[in-house]
Amino acid sequence: MSNGLWGGRFESGPAEAMAALSASTHFDWRLARYDIAGSRAHARVLRRADLLTDAELTGMLAALDALEADVVSGAFTPTVADEDVHTALERGLIERAGPDLGGKLRAGRSRNDQVATLFRMWLRDAARQVAGGVLDVVDALTDQARRYPDAVMPGRTHLQHAQPVLLAHHLLAHAQSLLRDVERLRDWDRRAAVSPYGSGALAGSSLGLDPAAVAEELGFDGPVENSIDGTASRDFAAEIAFALAMLGVNLSRVAEEVVIWTTAEFGYATLDDAWATGSSIMPQKKNPDVAELTRGKSGRLIGNLTGLLATLKAQPLAYNRDLQEDKEPLFDSVEQLGLLLPAIAGMVRTLTFHTDRLAELAPAGFTLATDIAEWLVRQGVPFRVAHEAAGACVRVAEGRGVGLEDLTDDEFAAVDPALTPEVRDVLTVAGSIASRDAYGGTAPPRVAEQQARVERRIEEH
Ligand code: ARG
Numbered sequence: 001m002s003n004g005l006w007g008g009r010f011e012s013g014p015a016e017a018m019a020a021l022s023a024s025t026h027f028d029w030r031l032a033r034y035d036i037a038g039s040r041a042h043a044r045v046l047r048r049a050d051l052l053t054d055a056e057l058t059g060m061l062a063a064l065d066a067l068e069a070d071v072v073s074g075a076f077t078p079t080v081a082d083e084d085v086h087t088a089l090e091r092g093l094i095e096r097a098g099p100d101l102g103g104k105l106r107a108g109r110s111r112n113d114q115v116a117t118l119f120r121m122w123l124r125d126a127a128r129q130v131a132g133g134v135l136d137v138v139d140a141l142t143d144q145a146r147r148y149p150d151a152v153m154p155g156r157t158h159l160q161h162a163q164p165v166l167l168a169h170h171l172l173a174h175a176q177s178l179l180r181d182v183e184r185l186r187d188w189d190r191r192a193a194v195s196p197y198g199s200g201a202l203a204g205s206s207l208g209l210d211p212a213a214v215a216e217e218l219g220f221d222g223p224v225e226n227s228i229d230g231t232a233s234r235d236f237a238a239e240i241a242f243a244l245a246m247l248g249v250n251l252s253r254v255a256e257e258v259v260i261w262t263t264a265e266f267g268y269a270t271l272d273d274a275w276a277t278g279s280s281i282m283p284q285k286k287n288p289d290v291a292e293l294t295r296g297k298s299g300r301l302i303g304n305l306t307g308l309l310a311t312l313k314a315q316p317l318a319y320n321r322d323l324q325e326d327k328e329p330l331f332d333s334v335e336q337l338g339l340l341l342p343a344i345a346g347m348v349r350t351l352t353f354h355t356d357r358l359a360e361l362a363p364a365g366f367t368l369a370t371d372i373a374e375w376l377v378r379q380g381v382p383f384r385v386a387h388e389a390a391g392a393c394v395r396v397a398e399g400r401g402v403g404l405e406d407l408t409d410d411e412f413a414a415v416d417p418a419l420t421p422e423v424r425d426v427l428t429v430a431g432s433i434a435s436r437d438a439y440g441g442t443a444p445p446r447v448a449e450q451q452a453r454v455e456r457r458i459e460e461h
Pocket residue numbers: 024028084111112115319321323324325
């Protein structure tokens with residue numbers, strides 16, 4: 001392999017294994033169109049610095065247009081001799097503009113500032129796409145919340161029955177965390193929106209090139225403050241890798257619930273046939289593969305984050321070739337989410353919830369015990385005493401194998417004389433849910449308001 005970029009001081013080309021190790025076109029070709037956009041902007045600042053004539057700029061832009069068309073059509077592709085996307089595209093440019101003109105574009109830029117810029121551009125577009133996919137999942141959750149506004153279910157802590165809640169309240173809890181993921185991607189973009197182009201290899205450009213003009217043309221808010229930082233830092237990549245891993249973890253929690261909810265034991269919900277798989281041997285099976293793959297891939301997204309952080313740690317400033325390892329983990333995370341998000345949105349949107357089953361289970365496991373204690377507090381009983389009394393009611397009911405609402409007046413009075421028959425007012429699931437009417441609580445009007453706010457946030461994005 002001969003190398004078009006640095007022949008001068010070398011007597012031989014790289015060894016085959018060296019070239020094989022070095023090559024990155026099999027993954028960084030994704031950056032090709034961003035590289036060409038960067039080249040256009042760079043050509044314009046070269047013109048402004050009088051390093052290209054008007055005619056040369058016109059010729060350069062025409063060659064870049066032709067190159068882009070060939071990249072898009074597939075007529076131009078990297079060869080094994082091209083180390084990376086930048087090398088390949090420079091070869092393509094020279095083939096189209098000739099060596100004299102084509103060879104002028106590299107002045108004042110380095111692959112180090114190029115790649116840091118293009119990777120940011122690619123990630124910024126990817127972040128917007130991922131956010132759109134997440135909003136579809138949020139929309140599927142709110143759709144379901146709208147479909148079952150009155151359905152109740154046993155809310156759980158430690159997976160044990162805790163207190164009854166509205167199904168819509170539970171679904172919106174997932175919507176909230178996913179909306180934070182969307183907002184995290186937006187926040188990230190503000191920090192990522194600075195362009196390293198013009199940093200050169202590390203020290204900046206001596207050719208009078210304007211980094212702000214390039215930044216603006218490429219859609220950034222401005223150029224980086226420090227050319228060393230611009231070429232050396234990858235915290236923008238690690239930060240979005242975290243945002244994507246966190247998203248994966250949040251999706252995985254939705255997924256895990258779907259796995260549990262669709263078991264025979266829970267029977268909360270049934271998967272739509274289009275979003276389930278069967279078994280090659282057991283004819284009865286309907287498996288929640290979408291949910292399981294979501295759970296599995298979230299581990300992969302975490303791996304991509306931790307792998308990247310490990311790559312970055314202990315690298316001295318500025319650019320080191322280790323940094324070439326920054327791209328595959330992010331390409332992978334974005335690609336996996338591109339597969340996952342539409343599938344999980346479809347799965348969630350088409351779940352059928354079994355509201356009778358959910359209602360039957362809502363009071364099971366003495367989920368109304370807190371309501372007895374809080375009713376006593378409203379009668380002036382100290383909570384410590386009320387908690388004891390409600391616990392004693394559970395003990396009596398459990399001993400008799402009945403629900404709390406089945407205790408007799410005498411049994412209540414024997415536990416605590418303050419437990420008059422009126423306590424039965426709160427011993428219904430509907431009463432319990434309606435009573436939790438503080439902001440953010442599970443009472444139907446509060447959940448309806450929350451739903452409206454969530455839907456507004458979906459629209460605002
Ligand atoms: N392909 C490299 C990367 O992705 C950029 C090339 C920089 N190479 C160099 N020898 N300075 O990081």
